[in-house]
Amino acid sequence: MRTLAALLLAAAAGAQQLPPAFDAASIKENRSATNGNGGGGIRPGGSVSMRNVTVRMLVEWAYGLSDYQLFGGPAWMGTTGYDVEAKPTGAVDLKTARLMLQTLLTERFGLKVHPESGTVNGFNLTVDKGGIKIQLSDATGVGFRVMGSDRIQGSGDMEMLASTLRGTLRAPVEDRTGIAGSYDIDLKWTPDEAPSSASEPSVPIFAAIRQQLGLILETTKVAIDKLVIDRAERPTEN
Numbered sequence: 704m705r706t707l708a709a710l711l712l713a714a715a716a717g718a719q720q721l722p723p724a725f726d727a728a729s730i731k732e733n734r735s736a737t738n739g740n741g742g743g744g745i746r747p748g749g750s751v752s753m754r755n756v757t758v759r760m761l762v763e764w765a766y767g768l769s770d771y772q773l774f775g776g777p778a779w780m781g782t783t784g785y786d787v788e789a790k791p792t793g794a795v796d797l798k799t800a801r802l803m804l805q806t807l808l809t810e811r812f813g814l815k816v817h818p819e820s821g822t823v824n825g826f827n828l829t830v831d832k833g834g835i836k837i838q839l840s841d842a843t844g845v846g847f848r849v850m851g852s853d854r855i856q857g858s859g860d861m862e863m864l865a866s867t868l869r870g871t872l873r874a875p876v877e878d879r880t881g882i883a884g885s886y887d888i889d890l891k892w893t894p895d896e897a898p899s900s901a902s903e904p905s906v907p908i909f910a911a912i913r914q915q916l917g918l919i920l921e922t923t924k925v926a927i928d929k930l931v932i933d934r935a936e937r938p939t940e941n
Contacts, residue, residue, distance in 0.1 A: 723795075723799050723802040724803055724810075725751070725789040728751075728788065730786070730787050732783065733755040733784040733786050735755070743756070743787075748791075748795070750789065750791065750800075752787070757781050757782065758780040758783070759773060761808060766805070766816075766930055768930060772929055774932065775932040777935060783937075812936055815935075816932050819931055822926050824922065825876060825922075827876075827877050827923050828919075830881075831913055831917045831918060834917055835882065835916065836916055836917035837887065839886060845860075853891060853893065854891050859885055860883070860884065872908070875927060876920070893906045
């Protein structure tokens, strides 16, 4: 996979010509308190339709990042929601659509960024000493679904589980189980923000993974490519 530095160098080289840009774009602050968060994305063909997304989320989409790879920037980038609609002149692939979104962020938010290498706290997914507690799957459909803030359900291999846990934990998770094959998983835990109950003891996600799956998340330091936000400004609405 290409590093962030390589991607930004490619974008800089392309900037000597005209950078890819959407034909039309609309950005409006979402002031609704009940309109959800983070809906939509980059559609097939390259158009963008997002509801109540933060600028941090837009940067993650534009550069293909996870939350833990993005650093810096003013606080409002992670709290203020925007509705974004953008269309290219014709159909484009995902790579080009991301470059167009980078251009939009530069033009409308004054975004300036630079890449860095570093380490962050992460996890290795390994097998508990008692062995796994999950069964091989014969399901034809493969994939895990994140059900709210307290459940992962579906069938898939260990790398797919590690990928799903990255999004849930907002931290890098590497598959170190050495296990092949697809497995049925129904993982349930108690969210950190949930109130405690004597009748229903709290089960943190780390304990649930061990008790229900026979797997362990071991803490480790992980080398990553980071993107640092140097500047961002609130846009003027159109």
